[in-house]
Amino acid sequence: MSSEDGDVEEQLPKSVVDEVKDELPKNASEKHVREVLQRVHQEYLKTLVEPGEAVGLVSAESIGEPGTQMTLNTFHYAGVAEMNVTLGLPRIMEILDGKREIATPMMEIYLKSPYNKGKDIRKVAQSFKEIKLKDVAAEFLITPDLNIDIVFDAENMKNLGITPAGVLKGMKVGKGITVREKSDGLSIKPKNKEGGLNEVYQLKEKLKDMYIKGIKGITQVLPVKRENEFVVITAGSNLKEVLVHPDVDAERTASNDIFEIMEVLGIEAARQAIINEVFKVIDSQGLNVDVRHIMLVADTMCSTGAIKGITRYGVVSDKSSVLARASFETPIQHIIDASLVGERDHLTSVVENVMLNQPVPVGTGLPGLITKVKK
Amino acid sequence: MSEVYLNGIFVGEVEQPLEFVSQLKAERRKAKISQNLNVSYSEAMDSVMVESDKGRVRRPLIVVQNGQPLLTENHVRQLERGELNWNDMVEQGIIEYLDAAEEEDTLIAMTEAELTAESTHLEISPLLMLGYCSSLVPYANYAPGARISMGSKNQKQAIGFYVANYFVRMDMDTSILHTPQMPLVKSITHDISHYEEHPSGQNMTVAIMTYGGYTIEDAIIINRGSIERGLARSSYYRPSIAEELRYPGGLIDEVSIPDKDVKGYKSERDYRFLEGDGIIYPEAQVREGDVIIGKTSPPRFLSSLDEYNLASSIRRESSVDIKHGEQGIIDFVLLTENEEGNKLVQVRLRDQRIPEIGDKFTSRHGQKGIVGMIVSEADMPFTASGIVPDLIFSPLGIPSRMTISHLIELIGGKVGALSGRFIDGTTFHGEPEEQLRQQLQALGFRESGVETMYNGSTGEQFRVKIFVGNMYYLKLRHMVANKIHARARGPIQLLTRQPTEGRAKEGGLRLGEMEKDTFVAHGASLLLKERFDSDRTIVPVCEQCGLIAIYDEFKDRGYCPICGDAVTISNIEVSYAFKLMLDELKSLCIYPKLELMNKY
Numbered sequence: 001m002s003s004e005d006g007d008v009e010e011q012l013p014k015s016v017v018d019e020v021k022d023e024l025p026k027n028a029s030e031k032h033v034r035e036v037l038q039r040v041h042q043e044y045l046k047t048l049v050e051p052g053e054a055v056g057l058v059s060a061e062s063i064g065e066p067g068t069q070m071t072l073n074t075f076h077y078a079g080v081a082e083m084n085v086t087l088g089l090p091r092i093m094e095i096l097d098g099k100r101e102i103a104t105p106m107m108e109i110y111l112k113s114p115y116n117k118g119k120d121i122r123k124v125a126q127s128f129k130e131i132k133l134k135d136v137a138a139e140f141l142i143t144p145d146l147n148i149d150i151v152f153d154a155e156n157m158k159n160l161g162i163t164p165a166g167v168l169k170g171m172k173v174g175k176g177i178t179v180r181e182k183s184d185g186l187s188i189k190p191k192n193k194e195g196g197l198n199e200v201y202q203l204k205e206k207l208k209d210m211y212i213k214g215i216k217g218i219t220q221v222l223p224v225k226r227e228n229e230f231v232v233i234t235a236g237s238n239l240k241e242v243l244v245h246p247d248v249d250a251e252r253t254a255s256n257d258i259f260e261i262m263e264v265l266g267i268e269a270a271r272q273a274i275i276n277e278v279f280k281v282i283d284s285q286g287l288n289v290d291v292r293h294i295m296l297v298a299d300t301m302c303s304t305g306a307i308k309g310i311t312r313y314g315v316v317s318d319k320s321s322v323l324a325r326a327s328f329e330t331p332i333q334h335i336i337d338a339s340l341v342g343e344r345d346h347l348t349s350v351v352e353n354v355m356l357n358q359p360v361p362v363g364t365g366l367p368g369l370i371t372k373v374k375k
Numbered sequence: 376m377s378e379v380y381l382n383g384i385f386v387g388e389v390e391q392p393l394e395f396v397s398q399l400k401a402e403r404r405k406a407k408i409s410q411n412l413n414v415s416y417s418e419a420m421d422s423v424m425v426e427s428d429k430g431r432v433r434r435p436l437i438v439v440q441n442g443q444p445l446l447t448e449n450h451v452r453q454l455e456r457g458e459l460n461w462n463d464m465v466e467q468g469i470i471e472y473l474d475a476a477e478e479e480d481t482l483i484a485m486t487e488a489e490l491t492a493e494s495t496h497l498e499i500s501p502l503l504m505l506g507y508c509s510s511l512v513p514y515a516n517y518a519p520g521a522r523i524s525m526g527s528k529n530q531k532q533a534i535g536f537y538v539a540n541y542f543v544r545m546d547m548d549t550s551i552l553h554t555p556q557m558p559l560v561k562s563i564t565h566d567i568s569h570y571e572e573h574p575s576g577q578n579m580t581v582a583i584m585t586y587g588g589y590t591i592e593d594a595i596i597i598n599r600g601s602i603e604r605g606l607a608r609s610s611y612y613r614p615s616i617a618e619e620l621r622y623p624g625g626l627i628d629e630v631s632i633p634d635k636d637v638k639g640y641k642s643e644r645d646y647r648f649l650e651g652d653g654i655i656y657p658e659a660q661v662r663e664g665d666v667i668i669g670k671t672s673p674p675r676f677l678s679s680l681d682e683y684n685l686a687s688s689i690r691r692e693s694s695v696d697i698k699h700g701e702q703g704i705i706d707f708v709l710l711t712e713n714e715e716g717n718k719l720v721q722v723r724l725r726d727q728r729i730p731e732i733g734d735k736f737t738s739r740h741g742q743k744g745i746v747g748m749i750v751s752e753a754d755m756p757f758t759a760s761g762i763v764p765d766l767i768f769s770p771l772g773i774p775s776r777m778t779i780s781h782l783i784e785l786i787g788g789k790v791g792a793l794s795g796r797f798i799d800g801t802t803f804h805g806e807p808e809e810q811l812r813q814q815l816q817a818l819g820f821r822e823s824g825v826e827t828m829y830n831g832s833t834g835e836q837f838r839v840k841i842f843v844g845n846m847y848y849l850k851l852r853h854m855v856a857n858k859i860h861a862r863a864r865g866p867i868q869l870l871t872r873q874p875t876e877g878r879a880k881e882g883g884l885r886l887g888e889m890e891k892d893t894f895v896a897h898g899a900s901l902l903l904k905e906r907f908d909s910d911r912t913i914v915p916v917c918e919q920c921g922l923i924a925i926y927d928e929f930k931d932r933g934y935c936p937i938c939g940d941a942v943t944i945s946n947i948e949v950s951y952a953f954k955l956m957l958d959e960l961k962s963l964c965i966y967p968k969l970e971l972m973n974k975y
Contacts, residue, residue: 057896339965350895357907357950363898373973 008034008041016040052366054350056300059293066287067092084235091281095274098301098309100259105237107218110252116229123161124247125221125232131160133210136167137185140208146200148188148207162213170212177203215241239264258307267302274298274307321345323352378422392416392423396480399425404438404468415476424476433472434503435465436483436496444487444497445469470499501803502563510564512739513787513800514780514808522778525741533737533849534609535575545614545709545721550728550852552577553608558739558847559791560784562801576739576849577607578792581785582756582764582828583773583842587748590769594747595736598755601765602730607850611726611857612706617668617695619718626673628693630654630720633671639692641666646694648705654720659705661697667705667722668695695722699881700860702726726856733855738846740781742772754831756841763831764843781846786811786824788845793818860884872910872951883909910951918943921968923957945971 009017020040024033049055070089086094086103094102110116115124134140138153152164164181173179176191190203220235237255242248243264255261256277262270275291275298282289300315301308308314312329319325322338322345337343347353350360359365377392378385389395399414412427438445446469453459464470473481473496483496490497502510508527509515515523534550541551555574558565565571579601589596597606619628631653632646645666648655653669661667671690697703703726713719728734730746737743750767757763773781787798790811799805816822825840860878867874874883886906894903915924917935919942924935926944933944947969960967 052898054895054898057892061892061896335960335965339960344970354891354903354907355950355956356953357904357911357948359900359904360895361900362895363900364902365898365900365904 008037012037012041012044016044052363054362055296057350057362059296062293063282063289063297066282066285066289070282070285070287087281087284092278095258095277095281096297096301096310098258098307098311098314102257104235105217105255105257105260107232107234107237107239107242107255108253109232109234109242110249111230111232112247112249115247116231116249118225118230121223121230121232125223126161127247128215128218128232128234128242128245129221130214130216130218130236131162131170131212132208133167133171133212134208136160136162136212137208139185140204142197142200142204146190146193146197148190148200148204149182149185150188150207151185154184160213167212171210173210215245218242262307267305267307270307271298271302274301319349321347321349321352323347323355324349327351327355377416378420379425380422381425382428383424389423392421396423404471406466406468410465410472413472413474413477415480426474426476431474433474435470435472435499436481437499438468438471439484439490439494439497442490442492442494444490446497471496502801505802507564507568510562510802511570512780512802513558513560513562514783514805515802516780517783517808518740518778518780519776522741522776522780525743526737526739529737529741529743529851530575530739530849532851532853533575534852535849536573537575538573541612542707545723546612548613550609550611552850553610554605556847557797559845560787560798560800560847562799562805564801576847578788578845579606579765579848580762580792581766581768581844581846581848583768583770583782583785584756584828584837585769585771586750586756586767589748589750590744590767590771591747593742593744593769593772595744595769596748596750596767597730597736597746598752598763598765599749600752600755600763602749606765607730607734607736607848609728609850611703611728611854612723613701613726614721614723615667615695617670617720617722618713619670620672621715621717622673624673627717628670628672629690630668630670630718632669633690633692633694637671637690637692638674641692641694641696645696654708654710655705655722657705657708660703661705661724662702663697663699666694666696667724668720670694697724699879728854728856730850731855733859735851735853736766737849737851738768738781738784739849740778740784742768742776742778742781743851744768744772750831752831756828756831756837758826758828758841758843762826762843766848770842782842783808783811785842785844785846786815788847789820789824789843790814790818792845793820867910871955872912874909907950911948912951912954913946913948914954915944916947916969916971918945918971921970922961922966923954947971 017037020037021033024036084104085106109128111124115121136152136157137150139151141149143149168179168181171179178189180187180189188207190200215238217238218234218236222233223230224233237257237260239255239260242253243250258270258273258277261273275294278294279291301310316325316328322334322343326334345352347356347358348361350362353360376388376390379387379389393416396414396416402408403410403412409427412425414423414425416423450459450464450469481495482493483498484490484494485498485501487497505515508530509523511530512523512526534552536552536555537549538544552575554577556577557571557574558576559578586596617630619630621627632649633640645664646669648659648661648665649669650656655667670693672693673690675691703724705722706725707723709721711719732746732749734746735743736746752763755763784800787800791798794814812822815824824844825842828837828841829835830837862881862883865874865881876882891903915926915933917924917938919938920935922937924933924944926933934940935942935944957967
C-alpha cells in the first residue's frame with residue numbers, strides 16, 4: 001500500500017470523497033477516514049479502463065445487443081394520456097442519427113409555487129398554448145368587395161380565455177391592411193386590391209394561421225400530477241420562450257428536442273439531453289444498459305461543439321482513414337474523393353488493419369517496442 | 376327499392392329485399408335453382424348480392440329450421456346403411472354450402488346443445504375448424520393454437536411410408552421408415568384418410584424425466600436397445616442423373632469409362648465400380664469421390680485451327696460422383712432416353728439411417744427435440760414390472776409451452792397399449808381424459824399414469840414417480856448425417872483465395888463482422904489476425920512507386936515493372952483480398968501507393 005496519504009483525497013473525484021465521508025459514522029477518527037479512502041482509492045483504480053481497451057466497440061455492443069430485442073417492439077408508441085410520443089427504436093435512431101426535425105417534440109414544464117401545487121393549473125397550462133386565429137374564429141368570409149370578414153366563435157373564445165380585444169391586440173398585420181372590430185368579429189380590409197380575388201384568398205389562408213396568443217410552437221398542453229406537484233406536458237417545444245415565462249421553474253423544465261437544447265442552452269446541456277433521452281427509451285423497454293456507454297456515444301456526438309449524428313454525414317465523415325470510411329457506407333464515393341486529393345491512410349485504427357490483415361491497434365496489438373531493432 | 380347485383384353486375388331492383396333473399400334460399404334448398412349460388416343482403420348499401428362466380432370459398436353446414444336441425448337420426452341411419460349419400464343431402468337441402476358473404480347473415484351453432492330458436496345453421500363438427508394436418512393432432516383442444524400448427528407442420532416433415540411404389544420412383548431427397556406404425560391414439564381423420572396405408576411414425580414407450588442432463592434444451596434420450604431392434608430406422612434415397620448432351624458441331628457426351636488421357640482423369644480407383652457400359656452396378660457400396668456414372672464431354676472451345684490438331688481432340692471428364700460427405704449403396708440403375716432421344720442414366724443411392732445423436736424427433740404436439748444421448752438398454756430406467764422406455768422426454772418442455780395434449784396422448788397411448796385397442800383422440804370429441812384414467816386404474820395402474828422407476832445405472836429407486844406411457848413419435852427428415860460439417864483446411868476460392876462457402880463445397884465457417892468485433896472487444900488483436908490469415912499472402916512491393924512488384928524466380932530477385940530493377944523491393948504480408956482491392960483500384964485508374972515503414 002502506498003503511503004501517499006495526502007494525495008488520495010485529491011486523486012479521487014470530489015463526489016466520491018463526499019459520498020464516502022457521508023456514509024462514515026460521524027465519530028470516525030481522521031485516521032480511519034483516511035484508511036477507508038485509501039481502500040476506496042484502490043478500488044477506484046481497479047475500475048478504471050485499461051489502456052488499449054476498445055471502449056467504443058464495447059459501448060456499441062452493449063447498446064446494440066439489447067437493441068436487437070427492442071427491434072421486435074418497434075410499434076410501441078407509449079401515450080401519455082392523449083399525447084403521442086415516439087419511443088423505442090425509432091426514437092433511438094432519431095437521437096443517434098442527429099435528426100434536426102424530430103417526430104414528436106415535447107416539453108415537460110415545471111411550475112413555480114403556488115402553481116405547482118395546482119393553483120389555476122388549467123389556466124396556466126392553457127396560457128402556454130399557441131392560439132391561432134382559426135382557433136377563435138367560426139368563419140372566414142370573403143365579401144363581394146374583397147374584404148375578409150371573420151366571425152368569432154364565442155364559446156371557444158371563452159374556453160381559451162380570450163376577449164375580442166385580446167385578439168385584436170395579438171394580431172400583427174402587415175402594412176396596407178386595416179383591421180376593424182365588429183360586433184361579432186373582425187373586418188379586414190386590404191388597401192391594395194389589385195391582386196384581385198386570388199390575392200385576397202391567399203391572405204385569408206394566411207390569416208387562419210395568424211398567431212394570437214401563447215407560446216409559438218406549442219400545439220397541445222396537458223397538466224399532469226407528478227408525485228406531489230403539477231407539471232405541464234406539451235406537444236411541441238419552444239425552450240427559448242418557455243424558460244423566460246414568469247410562472248415556469250426554468251431549472252427543471254426540459255425539452256426532448258436536442259437541437260433546440262443545443263441552441264438555447266449550449267452543447268453541454270445537449271450532451272446531457274442525449275444521455276437522458278437515450279437512457280429513457282432503453283429504460284422504458286426494461287433493458288439494462290450502463291449509462292457510461294451512452295455517455296461515450298453522447299461525447300462522440302458533441303465533441304466538435306455541434307451535434308453530429310452517427311451517420312456517414314456525421315461522425316463517420318470525421319474519420320481520418322479513407323479505408324475506414326469506405327468500409328462504412330458508400331465506399332466508391334469515399335475512394336474516388338480520396339483519390340482526387342491524394343489522401344493518405346496511416347492505418348491507425350481498427351478497420352483498416354483488419355482489411356490489410358495486420359494486428360489491430362487495441363489490446364494486445366497496441367504495445368510496441370521501445371528499443372529500435374537494428375536493420 | 377333495393378338494387379340486385381348478380382356477380383357484381385347490376386341486374387334489377389326488388390321491392391322487399393329480405394323476402395327476396397329468403398325466397399331465393401328456399402328455392403335453392405328445394406334444388407329448383409343451382410346449389411352453387413349464394414345470396415346476401417347488405418343493409419349499408421341497400422342491395423342484394425347474388426354470387427355464382429367461381430373462386431369463392433364455401434363451406435358446408437347443416438340447415439336448422441325452428442331450432443331443429445334438418446338432419447335427423449333417420450338420416451344418420453340411412454347414411455350408415457349407405458342408402459343416402461352426401462350429394463343427396465345437399466340436394467335435399469339438409470346441408471348447404473355458404474360463402475363468406477352469406478355467412479354474415481347466419482347464426483351458426485357449434486354443437487346441438489347450443490341450438491336456439493334463432494339458429495339458422497348447425498356446424499357438422501367443430502373439428503371442421505381444423506385442416507387436414509391439424510386434425511391429425513390428437514386432443515388438440517388441450518393445446519395452444521401455436522403448438523397445434525407446429526405439430527401439424529412437423530407431421531409434414533416426418534419420415535414414413537409416403538408412397539407404396541417408392542422403389543420405382545426417382546424422388547429427390549426422400550426417406551422411407553422401415554417399420555412404420557398406425558398411431559395408438561388416433562383421430563377420425565386418420566380413418567378418413569386411410570392413414571394406415573401411409574403412416575409416418577412409431578408408437579414408443581415414453582418416460583417424462585430428465586436423465587443425467589442429456590435432455591437439456593428439448594433434447595431427448597433414446598434407448599440403444601430399441602434402436603438395435605429397429606426403432607426409427609429409415610432409408611435415405613437420392614438419385615443422380617447424367618444425360619448425353621448434344622453440342623453444336625455434331626459432338627456428344629459419352630457415357631463410358633473415361634480413357635486415361637481424358638482431361639481431368641481422376642484415378643483408376645475412383646472408376647473401379649463402373650461396368651463395361653460406364654455405369655455402376657446395383658448394390659455397390661460407395662463412398663465420397665467414387666464415380667457412379669462415367670462420362671466424358673467434348674472439349675469446351677473448338678477453334679477452326681484446332682480441328683486439324685490431334686491434341687485438341689482430348690475430351691473432358693464429366694463423370695457423376697458421390698458428393699462430399701455422402702455414402703451408401705447403389706439401389707437402382709435406370710437407363711432410358713430423354714425428350715431429345717439422348718441417353719439418360721439415373722442412379723439411385725440408398726443409405727440406411729440408424730438414429731444417432733443429432734437426429735430430430737417430435738411428438739404430434741409441436742414438441743420437437745434432437746437426440747441428446749443414446750443410452751444402452753442396461754442403463755435406461757425401468758419400472759417395477761420391467762418396462763424400459765424407448766425414449767425419455769424432458770419435463771421442462773411442458774410448463775412454458777402448455778401442451779397438455781402431449782400428456783393426454785401419453786395416458787391414452789398407455790391405455791391403448793395395455794388394452795390392445797386404438798384410442799379415439801379426435802379433437803373436441805375424443806375419449807375423455809377422465810375415462811382414460813379410470814380405464815388405466817381398471818388395468819391395474821395408477822390413474823395418474825405415474826410409476827415407480829429405478830435408475831438403470833445404479834439400481835436405486837427414483838425418489839419421485841415417473842410419468843410413463845406410450846406415444847406416437849415421428850422421425851423428422853432433418854438428420855445430422857446430411858448436415859454435419861467441419862473443416863480445418865480445404866478448398867479456397869480462385870478469385871479471393873478465401874475459403875469456399877457451404878457444406879457441399881467443404882467450405883469454411885465464416886468468422887463474420889460481428890464475430891470479429893468480439894475479438895476486438897476482448898483486445899485479442901493477434902488472435903484476430905491469426906483467424907484472418909486464411910488468405911494471407913506475401914507480395915513484393917516497389918519502394919519507389921509503391922505498387923506491387925514482381926519476383927523473378929530464375930534470377931532470385933524482384934524487379935518493378937514500372938521502375939525497373941534498380942529499386943528496393945520489399946516483401947510485405949497482407950491479406951490477398953487487399954491485394955485484390957489494390958488491383959481493382961488500379962483498374963479504376965486510382966493509384967494506390969503503398970508507403971512502407973519498418974514495423975519494429
